[in-house]
Amino acid sequence: MLYFKSCPKCITGTVEHNHDSHGAYAQCLNCGFMRDLSDGISGTELNGLLAAWRNDLLAVEPESADAVA
Numbered sequence: 001m002l003y004f005k006s007c008p009k010c011i012t013g014t015v016e017h018n019h020d021s022h023g024a025y026a027q028c029l030n031c032g033f034m035r036d037l038s039d040g041i042s043g044t045e046l047n048g049l050l051a052a053w054r055n056d057l058l059a060v061e062p063e064s065a066d067a068v069a
């Protein structure tokens, strides 16, 4: 499953929801941002996680919030 323009880090990147021998993960095809996921996570849940990760990144770099907004 692909999530276009959903990357929490680079914003415009496409995030791929995939899984390998280690389990499920989400990875940005543009910047390489990656997070492990619970197995069987739904698209709705992943969208919520993407939003939460984006907020986390903005909290770390508050000056970037103006550029996004």
Ligand SMILES: [Zn+2]
Pocket: 007, 008, 009, 010, 011, 012, 013, 014, 028, 029, 030, 031, 032, 033
């Ligand atoms: Zn990205």
